Amino acid sequence: MGGKILVADDSEMIRNFHSYILKSAGFDVVTAVDGADALEKAYGSSAPWAVVITDINMPNLDGYALIERLRGEPEFEDIPIIIVSTEDELKDKQRGFEAGANAYLVKPTDPATLIEMIKMLIGA
């Protein structure tokens, strides 16, 4: 399994931890410190993204807004997007799916669950 994954979270430790999980599973990882940074990096890449993983509460551009903007661009219409957030209420999940996310996980991330989720979404 391989491919490039974009991880957006304002917590350095979460970015690191997700990087460890994903790198150990054979992915290349690019991290972004918030939604605005993630958007720049999404557009800035020449190679396609396998998956985008994003938090919700981030400065500059929150996760919902990031997902909406990505979905508004033909290039990113079909990219699997996973939300990983501390927000665990039903309304948060609904909002996430409305914005265009494919999956929603609650922190702290279970590494095996995350990898399984990714495998399922990229059809591996």
Place this chain on the structure above:
Amino acid sequence: MPGIDELIKSLNSASEKERAFAAEDLGYENSDESVSALVERLQVEDSRFVREVIVNALKSMDTPLLINTVVSLLYSDDAFTRNSAIDILAGLGDKAVDGIRPLLADPSKDVRKFVLDIAFHIGGAEAKAVLAEALSDPEVNNVITAVEYLGRLESTEYTDRINELLRSTGNLLLRCTCLEALARIGDETSQEIVTRLYPDYESIGELEKYSYLKFIAGKGTRDHLPLLLSFMREKGPLMVKEIINALEGILQRNGYDLLPSELLSEIVHFIGSPINDINRYELLVLLGEYKNPEIYSLFLRYLQPENKLACLGAVEGLGLYGNRDAVTYLNNLRQHTHDDELLEAIERSLELLRGRGGDCWAD
């Protein structure tokens, strides 16, 4: 400038531009009345642009009502509004700390988390104390956040508490976070705990390896070198960045003139493996500090301008290494490249070598 009533009216105009100008001007008014008007508009405004102008205006203000009004926005259903509140409060510095501290007891774990975000951006002793309080938060995600932030703020006054968390927690992510924080602020007790938790390579969990290496980079000693060799052999391509940092950290803190031969041979092997050029560059420059004879021939091997970064590493390494025989090779390289930075680095290394005696321009 128009009066405040007029500005508030314009704040609700149909024109996006008018609303933006009104928001900006209300910011300069810097009164409780303008704060209320701006905060009210923020919650109903649908133009992203105008929302940003409102937030920037609020960030420039400082009125008696501001803190309490903005704190209430932390409870908003809208992510932008919540983030804006964090941004504004963080900008107020220490005076906001008293306003947010009571929220550490809020029933909502998310609100408690926002308090930590604000405290982190404020920094300072009072803010760190708020973060330290959160080390006992019932929600583990908040504890993790507090540990991360205290580490990043280099809060050595709370090292003891983080040591304790590392010792006692069964939560993987918290353990990793503690390791990475203690890489910055750890002490001897931290080292003892780490050694006890991870007596050998096999005892380090797969996902903990990265954080462990970070701890070693910050606080590791010579005693960790054998373990580092295991990492290089088993996890070379995967954890190259973390391994190099750990290596640099240990070597910098321990004076060596000569590298132990097993370590050197592993590093040479590493340099030749499929790592990124930037990592190769870094390792070559690092080797320049040591006097093992094999290092000199390694530099000459990489003195090929086709791979700029590796070549740069070799050039800089030769300057540091100090063998004046290198002058010939550097002068020769100078004829074969037009790259400005490479040429600059060559000049610099030649200068360094000249400083060791004799005239390196005589060729």
Place this chain on the structure above:
Amino acid sequence: MDLPIEDFIALRNLIYERTGMFFGENKIYYIKKRLHKRMQACCADTVHEYIRFLKFFDPKQREFQELVNLLTVNETYFFREFSQLKVFAEHCLPEIVEQKQRTGDTTLKLFSAGCSTGEEPYTLAIILSEMLDDPTQWEVMIKAVDIDENVLKTARRGVYDPRSVKDVPPAYLQKYFTTPSPGVFAVKPELQEMVVFEHLNLMDRRALRYENNYDFIFCRNVLIYFDDAARKQLVERFYTMLNKGGFIFLGHAESLSRISTAFKIRKMDGHIVYQA
């Protein structure tokens, strides 16, 4: 002086988060050299120490700004950042022109912020003259502003040395410049007529309030000299100056999203561009 990659990345991230300016790994030597100067000025023995200083002991970001000034290239010349100008000429300009033709609007307004000695606005004038099917059918106005009266004097004169025109395609050099004497290049009057130079302080919050209906704003390698609040204020101003669908161009290593997310990001020919 050694610059461990970890510290290089920490510094790079700090600069990026605060200014939007990004340095790739190939810039490590470039940064090392300049960093050394600032470290000497601050009496920091290691890079790690210097970064700590920037993070914790530089509250007004004065030292940070010194570093940024040192890291940015201040030279100006015609057709600087050629590939970005190509995107402007071949993608953005035709898009705006097409829109305007549909509505019968024949104005084209461009703004060059921090124009210095004029190379950028004259470059834009050349591009417009080349790319518009019939330039005479358009009312073109390029407004170029700077806070420094001296550079504006030079800009108005429109006379340059070989260094300034080194990247001008030879055909354009012939077409748009005269050479009153060897090594002296003067822009022709028809180019000068397209540009209006004005003395203006971009940090004066009222300065640009009445500027409207711009189609393009060029603000390249200028924003990095401002602090966070001033930068945001200026970008807000630019947003109100632009027509809906107008474009703003920053330096190729600068990103707008760190400053404002009100603009739409688009990708054209491998370049990121921003649109109001």
